[in-house]
Amino acid sequence: MAQTAVRFGILGCANIARQLSRAIALSPDAALCAVASRSIEKARTFAADNGLPSAVKIYGEYGAVLDDPDVDAVYIPLPTTLHLKWAVAAAEKKKHVLLEKPAALDVAGLDRILEVCESNGVQFMDGTMWVHHPRTERMKEALRDEMSFGQLKMIHSVLAYNAGPDFLKNDIRVKPDLDALGALGDIGWYCIRSILWAVDYELPKTVVAMHKPVYNDSGVILSTGASLSWEDGKVATFYCSFLSHMTFDLTVLGTKGALRVNDLVSPFQESYGSFSSISESDFAQLEPGRWAPMPREHRVGSEVPQEVLMVNEFAKSVGKIKGEGLKPDRKWANMSRKTQLVMDAVKASMEKGFQAVELVE
Amino acid sequence: MAQTAVRFGILGCANIARQLSRAIALSPDAALCAVASRSIEKARTFAADNGLPSAVKIYGEYGAVLDDPDVDAVYIPLPTTLHLKWAVAAAEKKKHVLLEKPAALDVAGLDRILEVCESNGVQFMDGTMWVHHPRTERMKEALRDEMSFGQLKMIHSVLAYNAGPDFLKNDIRVKPDLDALGALGDIGWYCIRSILWAVDYELPKTVVAMHKPVYNDSGVILSTGASLSWEDGKVATFYCSFLSHMTFDLTVLGTKGALRVNDLVSPFQESYGSFSSISESDFAQLEPGRWAPMPREHRVGSEVPQEVLMVNEFAKSVGKIKGEGLKPDRKWANMSRKTQLVMDAVKASMEKGFQAVELVE
Numbered sequence: 001m002a003q004t005a006v007r008f009g010i011l012g013c014a015n016i017a018r019q020l021s022r023a024i025a026l027s028p029d030a031a032l033c034a035v036a037s038r039s040i041e042k043a044r045t046f047a048a049d050n051g052l053p054s055a056v057k058i059y060g061e062y063g064a065v066l067d068d069p070d071v072d073a074v075y076i077p078l079p080t081t082l083h084l085k086w087a088v089a090a091a092e093k094k095k096h097v098l099l100e101k102p103a104a105l106d107v108a109g110l111d112r113i114l115e116v117c118e119s120n121g122v123q124f125m126d127g128t129m130w131v132h133h134p135r136t137e138r139m140k141e142a143l144r145d146e147m148s149f150g151q152l153k154m155i156h157s158v159l160a161y162n163a164g165p166d167f168l169k170n171d172i173r174v175k176p177d178l179d180a181l182g183a184l185g186d187i188g189w190y191c192i193r194s195i196l197w198a199v200d201y202e203l204p205k206t207v208v209a210m211h212k213p214v215y216n217d218s219g220v221i222l223s224t225g226a227s228l229s230w231e232d233g234k235v236a237t238f239y240c241s242f243l244s245h246m247t248f249d250l251t252v253l254g255t256k257g258a259l260r261v262n263d264l265v266s267p268f269q270e271s272y273g274s275f276s277s278i279s280e281s282d283f284a285q286l287e288p289g290r291w292a293p294m295p296r297e298h299r300v301g302s303e304v305p306q307e308v309l310m311v312n313e314f315a316k317s318v319g320k321i322k323g324e325g326l327k328p329d330r331k332w333a334n335m336s337r338k339t340q341l342v343m344d345a346v347k348a349s350m351e352k353g354f355q356a357v358e359l360v361e
Numbered sequence: 362m363a364q365t366a367v368r369f370g371i372l373g374c375a376n377i378a379r380q381l382s383r384a385i386a387l388s389p390d391a392a393l394c395a396v397a398s399r400s401i402e403k404a405r406t407f408a409a410d411n412g413l414p415s416a417v418k419i420y421g422e423y424g425a426v427l428d429d430p431d432v433d434a435v436y437i438p439l440p441t442t443l444h445l446k447w448a449v450a451a452a453e454k455k456k457h458v459l460l461e462k463p464a465a466l467d468v469a470g471l472d473r474i475l476e477v478c479e480s481n482g483v484q485f486m487d488g489t490m491w492v493h494h495p496r497t498e499r500m501k502e503a504l505r506d507e508m509s510f511g512q513l514k515m516i517h518s519v520l521a522y523n524a525g526p527d528f529l530k531n532d533i534r535v536k537p538d539l540d541a542l543g544a545l546g547d548i549g550w551y552c553i554r555s556i557l558w559a560v561d562y563e564l565p566k567t568v569v570a571m572h573k574p575v576y577n578d579s580g581v582i583l584s585t586g587a588s589l590s591w592e593d594g595k596v597a598t599f600y601c602s603f604l605s606h607m608t609f610d611l612t613v614l615g616t617k618g619a620l621r622v623n624d625l626v627s628p629f630q631e632s633y634g635s636f637s638s639i640s641e642s643d644f645a646q647l648e649p650g651r652w653a654p655m656p657r658e659h660r661v662g663s664e665v666p667q668e669v670l671m672v673n674e675f676a677k678s679v680g681k682i683k684g685e686g687l688k689p690d691r692k693w694a695n696m697s698r699k700t701q702l703v704m705d706a707v708k709a710s711m712e713k714g715f716q717a718v719e720l721v722e
Contacts, residue, residue, distance in 0.1 A: 153584070153605040156517055156598070162616055206572045210598070211717065212590035223514070225596060227588060229573035235586060237517070237571070237598045244514040244614040246642055246652075253605040255523050262621070266644070268652045281607055283627070291607075291629045356572065356715065 006315040007033035007072045009065035013046040014077040023307035029315035036065045066093040079178035084109045091116040096123040096318045102185035103336045123317045125332040130265045132309040135273030135300040148279040150256030155236035159187035160244040182221035191238035192342045204228035209349035226346045272301045367676040368394035368433045370426035374407040375438040384668035390676035397426045427454040440539035445470045452477040457484040463546035464697045484678045486693040491626045493670040496634030496661040509640040511617030516597035520548035521605040543582035544603045552599035553703045565589035570710035587707045633662045
């Protein structure tokens with residue numbers, strides 16, 4: 001633990017908290033300081049199960065973490081319904097906020113969180129891990145290359161996993177009082193984020209939800225999709241589902257090239273991520289049916305898992321605020337907010353019988 | 362040339378006719394008997410350029426082929442606007458009809474063609490080649506496998522190529538009087554067909570065109586897309602464009618597996634086609650970020666190009682009618698008609714400001 005390491009408290013002991021406590025341990029810039037659950041027993045079990053050092057403080061209520069002066073920042077993997085309350089409370093106690101996605105139930109909720117973070121000078125970032133993988137930056141370079149990719153025309157993103165009967169009955173992500181956005185919030189978030197990422201966060205003009213979304217008996221979304229369009233003719237489609245085989249696809253078409261990745265949010269292997277690109281391919285002369293050139297695989301190594309890179313990145317911003325008195329980096333808040341805006345539009349379109357929803361910033 | 366070979370006449374000397382004349386030469390069940398163009402010079406040049414045997418008759422008008430008693434069947438690669446006239450004329454002269462896609466400008470036109478084929482006892486097939494590649498049947502087997510693929514949930518199909526300035530100015534496929542459907546007819550046909558193929562030709566209930574299609578100055582479609590949905594919750598999206606890099610993607614998601622192919626209509630290599638499947642994959646226990654199992658590549662060899670297999674298949678049906686007095690196989694007509702119905706619905710949705718169009722058979 002470096003002298004300047006950011007000391008984390010974790011609010012809640014969800015499965016994802018396990019992955020993040022490991023990431024905090026692996027980050028040179030972060031240290032786990034405290035964990036809290038609604039019951040001290042659950043928190044103790046979490047600490048024991050994950051081999052947390054004895055120095056990590058164990059709390060039986062979330063508020064205690066916020067009152068702990070040793071805690072610099074909180075990671076909040078609580079159900080979405082609780083984000084507003086606890087992210088606001090954390091920011092008011094000057095704790096920097098790393099908030100699981102979906103950031104909020106709607107943009108009004110997120111705006112409140114962001115205002116409080118802003119007025120208290122604390123860093124905000126949502127828990128979208130894949131944007132921190134070095135592959136993501138390499139893919140962005142490929143998309144930016146006018147010569148080989150050209151002008152972006154179309155994006156398609158699919159995020160799905162077959163959640164299975166136990167999840168569909170019991171998981172917080174299918175409970176209207178906990179994660180009312182269901183699959184749209186849990187993985188549609190990634191679809192929307194990946195589309196916005198591809199277009200440098202230019203908001204679409206129009207969002208139209210696809211017919212035939214699937215809801216559970218409580219009205220929580222189990223699968224849905226939408227098409228997005230921009231004024232200049234760019235279009236995108238996405239599909240997210242708890243009912244289909246695990247799929248993390250992103251396809252981006254340009255005038256001169258195409259880029260594909262099939263494991264966007266969690267690479268097939270932890271040590272590297274790959275993607276495929278093709279550029280200015282055509283049928284080889286006199287050889288119908290032969291493409292030249294063929295698609296090319298790119299492999300981008302990652303010395304540490306992407307969640308560690310996320311923690312590093314967050315800790316770096318917090319370090320600048322703590323050490324150098326800089327203001328929070330608003331980049332992450334802006335990305336979260338645009339994702340949430342599009343998500344709201346998808347939901348609005350679903351509620352309006354799949355009518356087009358015009359987006360205004 | 363076998364004793365029973367089907368003797369083909371070709372109406373028109375489009376680029377695609379070159380590929381088909383080669384396919385007819387390579388098919389053991391077919392022989393090229395005649396070619397026609399609007400001018401005898403163009404037909405002669407075509408024959409010379411493609412090294413056609415001197416026995417092949419050269420005509421300076423299409424009708425002459427239909428009047429030639431040596432001709433059993435015609436391949437019609439004419440602009441779509443001319444399909445109705447010439448396919449009907451051919452069938453009325455008892456010539457079997459292999460018709461380039463899109464089969465017609467609308468389902469009313471196609472219905473007229475199919476009626477005349479039916480009443481004259483001639484075989485009809487459209488020129489969709491990829492359905493005849495052995496890979497297609499192997500992919501179908503993969504989709505049918507309840508154990509490894511489960512229930513089909515989502516399909517996404519992209520067909521695109523960057524046609525370039527000369528094509529966009531001069532090609533028949535961007536002329537309203539010749540191929541008024543533009544990219545929707547030329548390659549959207551494949552998107553729709555691939556989606557219908559995946560669902561065993563069950564028509565969707567609802568078709569919604571995507572916002573922001575691109576038209577040229579004459580109102581011909583240069584890029585468009587749509588989402589389709591079925592009563593049981595299956596959904597599909599497609600995108601077709603003359604303005605993006607060459608892309609022939611089909612992705613099919615099931616509850617237990619997924620299937621992907623990136624060169625659907627024309628395999629990367631002529632000697633084989635490959636596709637990728639994944640089934641019941643999940644994150645490996647205790648190793649976050651590692652998928653197990655990984656996607657699997659399948660390679661399906663093809664001794665002859667897919668267009669030869671199409672000619673074989675067509676000739677086989679014609680042979681049964683000629684030799685055994687059987688009735689035409691209506692399977693191909695049904696597939697074409699459903700493709701055309703969906704295409705009409707996409708067009709109708711575009712014309713209605715992207716409203717949903719309900720499909721009835």
